[in-house]
Amino acid sequence: MYQFFVEPEQIDVAGKSVIIRGADVNHIKNVLRMRPGEEVAVSNGIDGREYRCGILALEEDCVRLELRFIKEDGVELPAKIYLFQGLPKADKMELIIQKAVELGAFQVIPVAMKRCVVKLDEKKADSKIKRWQGIAEAAAKQSKRGVIPTVAPVMSYAQAVKMASEMDLKLVPYELAEGMEQTKQLIESVKPGQRIAIFIGPEGGFDPEEIRTATEAGIHPITLGKRILRTETAGFTTIAWLMYQLEN
CATH class of the missing domain: 2.40.240.20 (Hypothetical PUA domain-like; domain 1)
Structure with a gap:
């Protein structure tokens, strides 16, 4: 249909x-x-x-x-997931937005981080946001979402951390994080009605100072396993884990 x-x-x-x-x-x-x-x-x-x-x-x-x-019983997740995505190279952001929307993300926030190769001026950023929003709408139609997730304007890392600090659960997959048990406990702690922030670094990963800033703001570093995942894979994996927990 x-x-x-x-x-x-x-x-x-x-x-x-x-x-x-x-x-x-x-x-x-x-x-x-x-x-x-x-x-x-x-x-x-x-x-x-x-x-x-x-x-x-x-x-x-x-x-x-x-x-x-x-x-009445739509297809939306009972919690709102906000994906704070470090700006990736080439057209990877289009794939990230498409799949994040299919998996149930409520909003995608592009973030300019220290190791981002891509630098967008205001004119380019406005053009990109319009295109990305169109991709989000098309993905929402394809996956029969009840809402159209929004793609926010590009934020600085400081702005993103401030926005996320007000949310209920804040996660940052980080290649140097250890302890799958802690990751499991955090994922299992998610509850309906919460707002959840996920921070994903660009291709070069997070700068150590960014991780310090995140942890000071209550954002929990987690591990996604023993393998290093690409920036476009890490977000999907985290959202999928949360989706399973919320819908199980």
Whole structure:
């Protein structure tokens, strides 16, 4: 079943109707070639609900739907995961955002760290954020998320640590961290309703001073095992562990 995102005001629960506008209209009519009577899922990107609808009419500038029922138990994780990702090289950020959204991340925050090779000026950063947000939305549709995770503006490391300091559980996978038992205890301590921060370094890893700053702010270094993982793999692994714990 295909899923589409609309603005909250386009859903009329009392009137049992939904209107789809914008680029999705052409996609439904001319790419998917859908017809009246076919069922689609709609989300407003905010409340996590899934609105099951049937197509009533394919008009020139909109698609009119009949709201059939609301699926309350959506697919969102019961905790919010914030991925603080050190800026990687090339197009790796696109893959990181795509897979993080599929795994259930609530927000991705690009972070400029000491060992980041990539340096983005304000103009380039704005352009990248728009593209990355589009990738997040496409991944949310593909994985049938109830919300569209946001990609935040690029932050400095100090800004990221300050933001994370207010969260309930804060983790930083670090190649020099030891003790899988401590990692296991921290992962198992996660609870529904919490906000969880994950810090991932760029290709060159974290500068020792960054790890000191993180630990002073209550961010716990953890190990992901005996092997060194790439920057694009470490975040997936950590989110997957948390996903298993939260949904088990």
